[in-house]
Amino acid sequence: MPSAPTASVLFVCVHNAGRSQMAAGFLSHLAGDRVEVRSAGSLPGDRVNPAAVEAMREVGIDISDRQPKVLTPEAVQASDYVITMGCGDACPVFPGRTYLDWALEDPAGKGVESVRPIRDAIRSRIEALVAEIDAAGPPSTTD
Template sequence: MTPSVLFVCVHNAGRSQMAAGFLRELAGERVRVYSAGSEPADRLNPVAIAAMAELGIDISANAPQILTTDAVKESDVVITMGCGDTCPVFPGKRYEDWDLADPAGRPIDEVRPIRDEIKRRVEALLDELA
Protein backbone atom coordinates (compact mmCIF):
# COMPACT_ATOMS: atom_id res chain seq x y z
CA MET A 1 0.00 0.00 0.00
CA THR A 2 1.22 3.50 -0.82
CA PRO A 3 1.67 5.63 2.30
CA SER A 4 0.14 9.10 2.37
CA VAL A 5 1.46 12.23 4.05
CA LEU A 6 -0.46 15.43 4.81
CA PHE A 7 1.45 18.63 5.53
CA VAL A 8 -0.54 21.25 7.44
CA CYS A 9 0.21 24.87 8.29
CA VAL A 10 -2.10 27.81 8.93
CA HIS A 11 -2.10 29.47 5.49
CA ASN A 12 -0.91 26.54 3.32
CA ALA A 13 1.13 29.10 1.41
CA GLY A 14 4.74 28.47 2.47
CA ARG A 15 6.06 25.73 4.78
CA SER A 16 3.51 23.02 3.98
CA GLN A 17 3.72 23.75 0.24
CA MET A 18 7.53 23.56 0.29
CA ALA A 19 7.41 20.29 2.24
CA ALA A 20 4.87 18.81 -0.18
CA GLY A 21 7.00 19.96 -3.12
CA PHE A 22 10.10 18.25 -1.72
CA LEU A 23 8.27 15.01 -0.91
CA ARG A 24 6.66 14.84 -4.36
CA GLU A 25 10.05 15.45 -5.98
CA LEU A 26 11.97 12.95 -3.82
CA ALA A 27 9.37 10.18 -3.51
CA GLY A 28 7.71 10.27 -6.90
CA GLU A 29 4.89 7.71 -6.96
CA ARG A 30 6.04 5.98 -3.75
CA VAL A 31 4.11 8.37 -1.49
CA ARG A 32 0.81 10.21 -1.88
CA VAL A 33 1.33 13.82 -0.84
CA TYR A 34 -1.24 16.34 0.37
CA SER A 35 -1.06 19.78 1.94
CA ALA A 36 -3.68 22.01 3.52
CA GLY A 37 -4.18 24.94 5.86
CA SER A 38 -6.53 25.76 8.71
CA GLU A 39 -6.94 29.29 7.29
CA PRO A 40 -5.70 29.08 3.67
CA ALA A 41 -4.27 32.18 2.04
CA ASP A 42 -5.42 33.45 -1.36
CA ARG A 43 -2.17 32.38 -3.04
CA LEU A 44 1.23 30.87 -2.36
CA ASN A 45 4.00 32.96 -0.86
CA PRO A 46 6.00 34.19 -3.89
CA VAL A 47 9.26 34.01 -1.90
CA ALA A 48 8.58 30.33 -1.10
CA ILE A 49 7.96 29.72 -4.81
CA ALA A 50 11.27 31.47 -5.66
CA ALA A 51 13.22 29.56 -2.97
CA MET A 52 11.96 26.22 -4.32
CA ALA A 53 12.63 27.26 -7.92
CA GLU A 54 16.30 27.78 -6.97
CA LEU A 55 16.43 24.01 -6.38
CA GLY A 56 14.55 23.19 -9.58
CA ILE A 57 11.19 22.46 -7.91
CA ASP A 58 8.19 24.32 -9.33
CA ILE A 59 5.33 24.80 -6.84
CA SER A 60 3.91 27.86 -8.62
CA ALA A 61 0.81 26.05 -9.92
CA ASN A 62 -0.23 24.94 -6.42
CA ALA A 63 -3.05 26.68 -4.58
CA PRO A 64 -3.71 26.82 -0.83
CA GLN A 65 -6.31 24.25 0.23
CA ILE A 66 -8.60 24.18 3.27
CA LEU A 67 -7.86 21.50 5.86
CA THR A 68 -10.66 18.93 5.96
CA THR A 69 -11.39 16.08 8.35
CA ASP A 70 -11.37 13.72 5.36
CA ALA A 71 -7.84 14.78 4.40
CA VAL A 72 -6.63 13.83 7.87
CA LYS A 73 -8.59 10.54 7.83
CA GLU A 74 -7.05 9.56 4.47
CA SER A 75 -3.46 10.26 5.58
CA ASP A 76 -1.09 7.86 7.31
CA VAL A 77 1.21 10.63 8.53
CA VAL A 78 0.11 14.16 9.45
CA ILE A 79 2.87 16.78 9.77
CA THR A 80 1.75 20.03 11.36
CA MET A 81 3.73 23.26 11.19
CA GLY A 82 2.27 25.70 13.65
CA CYS A 83 -1.44 25.02 13.24
CA GLY A 84 -1.85 24.12 16.91
CA ASP A 85 -5.14 22.62 18.00
CA THR A 86 -6.93 23.24 14.70
CA CYS A 87 -5.83 19.87 13.30
CA PRO A 88 -8.28 17.02 14.03
CA VAL A 89 -6.72 14.00 15.72
CA PHE A 90 -7.67 10.42 14.88
CA PRO A 91 -6.40 7.26 16.61
CA GLY A 92 -3.88 5.23 14.65
CA LYS A 93 -2.42 8.16 12.73
CA ARG A 94 1.16 9.25 13.08
CA TYR A 95 1.40 12.93 14.02
CA GLU A 96 4.49 15.12 14.07
CA ASP A 97 4.78 18.82 14.72
CA TRP A 98 7.67 20.49 12.93
CA ASP A 99 8.64 23.69 14.70
CA LEU A 100 9.69 25.87 11.77
CA ALA A 101 9.79 29.63 11.31
CA ASP A 102 7.02 31.02 9.11
CA PRO A 103 8.47 32.33 5.82
CA ALA A 104 5.61 34.84 5.41
CA GLY A 105 6.92 38.38 4.95
CA ARG A 106 10.58 37.32 5.04
CA PRO A 107 13.17 38.05 2.34
CA ILE A 108 14.57 35.12 0.38
CA ASP A 109 17.84 35.06 2.33
CA GLU A 110 15.78 34.26 5.47
CA VAL A 111 13.56 31.76 3.65
CA ARG A 112 16.43 29.64 2.27
CA PRO A 113 17.43 28.21 5.70
CA ILE A 114 13.76 27.38 6.41
CA ARG A 115 13.52 25.65 3.02
CA ASP A 116 16.74 23.73 3.67
CA GLU A 117 15.52 22.56 7.10
CA ILE A 118 12.24 21.41 5.53
CA LYS A 119 14.20 19.45 2.91
CA ARG A 120 16.31 17.79 5.62
CA ARG A 121 13.18 16.77 7.56
CA VAL A 122 11.40 15.51 4.42
CA GLU A 123 14.44 13.37 3.53
CA ALA A 124 14.44 11.88 7.05
CA LEU A 125 10.69 11.22 6.83
CA LEU A 126 11.11 9.51 3.47
CA ASP A 127 13.84 7.26 4.91
CA GLU A 128 11.43 6.25 7.72
CA LEU A 129 8.60 5.53 5.27
CA ALA A 130 10.79 3.41 2.97
Protein backbone atom coordinates in the same frame (compact mmCIF):
# COMPACT_ATOMS: atom_id res chain seq x y z
CA MET B 1 1.54 -1.45 -13.76
CA PRO B 2 2.47 1.26 -11.21
CA SER B 3 2.30 0.20 -7.59
CA ALA B 4 0.11 1.93 -5.05
CA PRO B 5 1.76 4.53 -2.82
CA THR B 6 3.29 3.04 0.33
CA ALA B 7 2.04 5.93 2.49
CA SER B 8 0.06 9.13 2.40
CA VAL B 9 1.30 12.33 4.02
CA LEU B 10 -0.59 15.52 4.85
CA PHE B 11 1.34 18.71 5.61
CA VAL B 12 -0.57 21.34 7.57
CA CYS B 13 0.26 24.94 8.41
CA VAL B 14 -1.98 27.93 9.03
CA HIS B 15 -2.06 29.51 5.56
CA ASN B 16 -0.91 26.53 3.44
CA ALA B 17 1.19 29.08 1.58
CA GLY B 18 4.79 28.48 2.67
CA ARG B 19 6.08 25.66 4.87
CA SER B 20 3.48 23.04 3.97
CA GLN B 21 3.74 23.85 0.26
CA MET B 22 7.55 23.58 0.32
CA ALA B 23 7.32 20.29 2.25
CA ALA B 24 4.79 18.88 -0.22
CA GLY B 25 7.01 19.97 -3.12
CA PHE B 26 10.08 18.27 -1.64
CA LEU B 27 8.22 15.06 -0.79
CA SER B 28 6.68 14.80 -4.27
CA HIS B 29 10.10 15.44 -5.80
CA LEU B 30 12.07 13.04 -3.58
CA ALA B 31 9.55 10.19 -3.19
CA GLY B 32 7.79 10.38 -6.54
CA ASP B 33 4.69 8.23 -6.70
CA ARG B 34 5.80 6.07 -3.75
CA VAL B 35 4.02 8.51 -1.43
CA GLU B 36 0.68 10.28 -1.79
CA VAL B 37 1.18 13.94 -0.85
CA ARG B 38 -1.39 16.45 0.41
CA SER B 39 -1.16 19.86 2.02
CA ALA B 40 -3.74 22.13 3.65
CA GLY B 41 -4.15 25.04 6.01
CA SER B 42 -6.42 25.89 8.92
CA LEU B 43 -6.88 29.41 7.44
CA PRO B 44 -5.59 29.08 3.84
CA GLY B 45 -4.13 32.12 2.16
CA ASP B 46 -4.97 33.47 -1.30
CA ARG B 47 -1.78 32.21 -2.94
CA VAL B 48 1.48 30.44 -2.28
CA ASN B 49 4.14 32.73 -0.80
CA PRO B 50 6.22 34.10 -3.74
CA ALA B 51 9.43 33.86 -1.67
CA ALA B 52 8.70 30.16 -1.06
CA VAL B 53 8.09 29.66 -4.79
CA GLU B 54 11.41 31.37 -5.61
CA ALA B 55 13.35 29.45 -2.92
CA MET B 56 12.03 26.15 -4.27
CA ARG B 57 12.74 27.17 -7.87
CA GLU B 58 16.38 27.66 -6.84
CA VAL B 59 16.59 23.93 -6.02
CA GLY B 60 14.77 22.84 -9.18
CA ILE B 61 11.25 22.33 -7.76
CA ASP B 62 8.33 24.30 -9.18
CA ILE B 63 5.46 24.95 -6.75
CA SER B 64 4.16 28.02 -8.62
CA ASP B 65 0.99 26.22 -9.74
CA ARG B 66 -0.01 25.17 -6.21
CA GLN B 67 -3.07 26.67 -4.56
CA PRO B 68 -3.67 26.84 -0.77
CA LYS B 69 -6.43 24.47 0.37
CA VAL B 70 -8.57 24.33 3.47
CA LEU B 71 -7.87 21.61 6.03
CA THR B 72 -10.68 19.05 6.22
CA PRO B 73 -11.22 16.11 8.58
CA GLU B 74 -11.40 13.89 5.47
CA ALA B 75 -7.86 14.87 4.41
CA VAL B 76 -6.56 14.01 7.88
CA GLN B 77 -8.45 10.72 8.00
CA ALA B 78 -7.11 9.72 4.56
CA SER B 79 -3.47 10.27 5.61
CA ASP B 80 -1.01 7.93 7.32
CA TYR B 81 1.21 10.80 8.44
CA VAL B 82 -0.05 14.22 9.50
CA ILE B 83 2.75 16.75 9.83
CA THR B 84 1.82 20.04 11.41
CA MET B 85 3.85 23.22 11.19
CA GLY B 86 2.24 25.68 13.53
CA CYS B 87 -1.47 24.96 13.01
CA GLY B 88 -2.04 24.68 16.75
CA ASP B 89 -5.18 22.88 17.87
CA ALA B 90 -6.95 23.31 14.52
CA CYS B 91 -5.79 19.91 13.31
CA PRO B 92 -8.30 17.09 13.97
CA VAL B 93 -6.90 13.90 15.49
CA PHE B 94 -7.86 10.42 14.34
CA PRO B 95 -6.54 7.15 15.80
CA GLY B 96 -4.03 5.18 13.78
CA ARG B 97 -2.30 8.18 12.22
CA THR B 98 1.27 9.24 12.88
CA TYR B 99 1.33 12.87 14.00
CA LEU B 100 4.52 14.91 13.86
CA ASP B 101 4.89 18.59 14.71
CA TRP B 102 7.76 20.34 12.98
CA ALA B 103 8.71 23.60 14.67
CA LEU B 104 9.72 25.72 11.69
CA GLU B 105 9.84 29.48 11.34
CA ASP B 106 6.94 30.94 9.36
CA PRO B 107 8.20 32.38 6.04
CA ALA B 108 5.23 34.78 5.74
CA GLY B 109 6.38 38.31 4.97
CA LYS B 110 10.03 37.29 4.55
CA GLY B 111 12.23 37.66 1.49
CA VAL B 112 13.80 34.72 -0.31
CA GLU B 113 17.10 35.13 1.58
CA SER B 114 15.24 34.48 4.86
CA VAL B 115 13.21 31.62 3.36
CA ARG B 116 16.26 29.63 2.18
CA PRO B 117 17.21 28.34 5.68
CA ILE B 118 13.56 27.32 6.29
CA ARG B 119 13.54 25.53 2.92
CA ASP B 120 16.77 23.72 3.77
CA ALA B 121 15.45 22.65 7.20
CA ILE B 122 12.31 21.30 5.53
CA ARG B 123 14.39 19.37 2.98
CA SER B 124 16.40 17.61 5.73
CA ARG B 125 13.20 16.61 7.54
CA ILE B 126 11.66 15.36 4.30
CA GLU B 127 14.75 13.26 3.53
CA ALA B 128 14.47 11.66 7.00
CA LEU B 129 10.73 11.11 6.49
CA VAL B 130 11.30 9.41 3.13
CA ALA B 131 13.87 7.11 4.76
CA GLU B 132 11.38 6.28 7.55
CA ILE B 133 8.56 5.55 5.08
CA ASP B 134 10.84 3.42 2.89
CA ALA B 135 12.05 1.48 5.95
CA ALA B 136 8.46 0.82 7.07
CA GLY B 137 7.54 -0.64 3.69
CA PRO B 138 4.04 -0.98 2.29
CA PRO B 139 1.11 -1.06 4.72
CA SER B 140 -0.05 -4.48 5.81
CA THR B 141 -3.04 -5.82 3.90
CA THR B 142 -3.92 -8.40 6.56
CA ASP B 143 -5.52 -5.94 8.99
